[in-house]
Amino acid sequence: MRPVLLASALTLAALPGWAGDVTVFAAASLKNALDEVAAEFAQRTGNTTAISYAGSNALARQIIEGAPADIFISASTDWMDEVEKAGLTRQRGDLLGNTLVLIAHGTDAEAVPISSDTDLAGMLDGGKLAMALVEAVPAGQYGKAALENLGLWDGVQADVAQSDNVRAALALVAAGEAPLGIVYATDAAAEDNVTVVGTFPPDSHPAITYSAALLTGADGAGRAFYDALSGDPARAIFENHGFVVTD
CATH class of the missing domain: 3.40.190.10 (Periplasmic binding protein-like II)
Structure with missing residues (x-):
């Protein structure tokens, strides 16, 4: 996933009103790696990140039922499809693979x-x-x-x-x-x-594909974190934890 950037994450974070918490719903298997990605993002941009980890099915249902989140990362494209069908995604892309x-x-x-x-x-x-x-x-x-x-x-x-x-x-x-x-x-x-x-x-078995989406309620900080997921620091962290990064 390489989304077109409107501006760099650093630039977005530096603009008045763009700093703030980012709420992420993510598949439980991402915890160790995504915690590191969030820590690197916070150190670099000043934006804090609150991450809720659970099964992708439970998270998708919570989002569809109205739970507030900026980013959703699912271990299955099928559950991401359900969130998209509900009209709750602004942008999505394949992020990682696994074994x-x-x-x-x-x-x-x-x-x-x-x-x-x-x-x-x-x-x-x-x-x-x-x-x-x-x-x-x-x-x-x-x-x-x-x-x-x-x-x-x-x-x-x-x-x-x-x-x-x-x-x-x-x-x-x-x-x-x-x-x-x-x-x-x-x-x-x-x-x-x-x-x-x-x-x-x-x-x-079907190919294991993690899909990430920027949700409709996200602000600039959410956009910055979404873009950061496909940046070089995040890619290095994911690969260090054994994930296959999708180009």
Whole structure:
């Protein structure tokens, strides 16, 4: 996403009346990286940022129901489409990509190839498979699609422990409450007490695309932050956290 800039973020922030809080609704998987982006933005422009993290589905519904926000960053273009259909976006674009992985509790789990031959039910050994809500949250939807395409869903469906968002699923595995989980690679990298044991083939699920939008209620500070998301400092931060930056 490279939007046409009316002026630089620094210039916008320097104009009288442009400084102020920016409210961002963002997919839970973005927390570590986006917190850094917001800190860099605040240091550079003087604008503070309040970020609400949750599943993209919940955030989209809140925005549609009237929750005040300047920016929405969704882990699914489908949920962004819903916000756009409601007439609440001024500008949107694809921002990032990610990878879907299988994680295990602890730091010494052995890697396994993920394919239609993977004995995922056997690996669970009576435990639970932590996933975000499989019918609503993007990480859960991608995970279910991958398992279905690989012919593994029926064998583990009864053992899936669903969470409100992908970070909650990550927490279940990190705490040892579930032996395995399906999350994004960037989530696994943010947690020391899990190990990536396998990566799902990219063609087993829809492409993971994070879409960002400037919402209709945003002011100049919101515009500045939206533009900053595709700037060089933000790109470097996202890449450092393992995201794939969309050109």
